[in-house]
Amino acid sequence: MTGPSVAERVREVPPSGIRRFFELAEEMDDVISLGVGEPDFTAPWRAREKAIESLELGQTSYTANRGMKALREAIASHVEKWDLTYDPDDEILVTAGASEALDLTFRALVDPGDVVAVVQPSYVSYIPDVMFAGGTALPVPTRAEDDFVLTPEALADAGADRADMLVLCYPNNPTGATMTRDELARVAEFVCEHDLTVISDEIYADLTYTRSHTSIASFDGMRDRTIVYNGFSKAYAMTGLRLGYALGPSNVIGAMNRIHQYTMLSAPTTPQYAAIEALESCDESVEEMRTQYDRRRKFVLSRFEDMGIDCFEATGAFYVFPECPWEDASAFAEALLEAEKVAMVPGSAFGECGAGHLRVSYATGLSDLRTAMDRLERFLD
Numbered sequence: 001m002t003g004p005s006v007a008e009r010v011r012e013v014p015p016s017g018i019r020r021f022f023e024l025a026e027e028m029d030d031v032i033s034l035g036v037g038e039p040d041f042t043a044p045w046r047a048r049e050k051a052i053e054s055l056e057l058g059q060t061s062y063t064a065n066r067g068m069k070a071l072r073e074a075i076a077s078h079v080e081k082w083d084l085t086y087d088p089d090d091e092i093l094v095t096a097g098a099s100e101a102l103d104l105t106f107r108a109l110v111d112p113g114d115v116v117a118v119v120q121p122s123y124v125s126y127i128p129d130v131m132f133a134g135g136t137a138l139p140v141p142t143r144a145e146d147d148f149v150l151t152p153e154a155l156a157d158a159g160a161d162r163a164d165m166l167v168l169c170y171p172n173n174p175t176g177a178t179m180t181r182d183e184l185a186r187v188a189e190f191v192c193e194h195d196l197t198v199i200s201d202e203i204y205a206d207l208t209y210t211r212s213h214t215s216i217a218s219f220d221g222m223r224d225r226t227i228v229y230n231g232f233s234k235a236y237a238m239t240g241l242r243l244g245y246a247l248g249p250s251n252v253i254g255a256m257n258r259i260h261q262y263t264m265l266s267a268p269t270t271p272q273y274a275a276i277e278a279l280e281s282c283d284e285s286v287e288e289m290r291t292q293y294d295r296r297r298k299f300v301l302s303r304f305e306d307m308g309i310d311c312f313e314a315t316g317a318f319y320v321f322p323e324c325p326w327e328d329a330s331a332f333a334e335a336l337l338e339a340e341k342v343a344m345v346p347g348s349a350f351g352e353c354g355a356g357h358l359r360v361s362y363a364t365g366l367s368d369l370r371t372a373m374d375r376l377e378r379f380l381d
């Protein structure tokens, strides 16, 4: 039995490169995984308590399609620290994770054949999302020499001046790179000159370690051409509660909501109660987690340095992206997993220009990180 035939645009999309690796790791016992893309912390208790309380009160109905008004208002206040001003009534959409918001945007904005430039290395969902929406993805490689920061030169070299849209993610998954205000200003200039719409995934905006986050939407001329994504999965350690949001011009948010209201109705209700509490009273918990990530980040970077492994100073998210000691990072990752039971993801899973690197997540406790680094050192010896 082969079953009904699957649509061509779905068949065209290759399975995630990370999956295969995790399947290998899952078959083994006692693996220390530095491959994960989610916090090892639990969501702040006060947020969880509100979720429980909402269930006790029987708040189990749908919410407004766009999300609870109190949550949209709390989001509008939260993003003010990045000089972002959005109207909770028609410029904010609450979704089932940033993932849903990203998917809705491509479905709302991409016409068949539209070209969407995607900065690489990058989170694995963007290109498949573009393909599902019938668009053509144009990879824009960034360079290890530039510490994986996006430059106008890289955009021009990739032909992004002819694209309709540009997907950015800073702080970046998988590299941990962030961009300074000046670096972003140069990209903003390119974007305005070539009239691109920007998809700015800022889900790690609260997890920066050397300077606070700058949003590309805060530059002159950018607000009306940018959609910003954020959510509760990373800074609030709420991955399983599936809640995110998009900020953007009302016509785009309205178009996304038109799809959302038919396909999702509303984001899950219980997490929305948790999220309001998270935004209003959990700054301290976020700061505690951020401090711990920073400690681990410094630890991992210094261990790599001691081992003679080249690694630029990643300043955001919870990843570092060292150069692989072997030319073939996939072979290295598999050999390390087999010999020492430490899982790291080969950088090529995030785009060709990531080849020769490894993504190492430090969303793992210090004691496991220490053991993993000791095992890595033994493996290299």
Ligand code: PMP
Pocket (backbone or CB within 6 Å): 037, 096, 097, 098, 099, 100, 123, 169, 172, 173, 201, 203, 230, 231, 232, 233, 239, 242, 243, 244
């Ligand atoms: N964007 C990036 C860059 C991510 O790393 C992730 C999660 N790994 C997401 C989006 C998806 O987040 P969510 O859980 O909110 O759907």
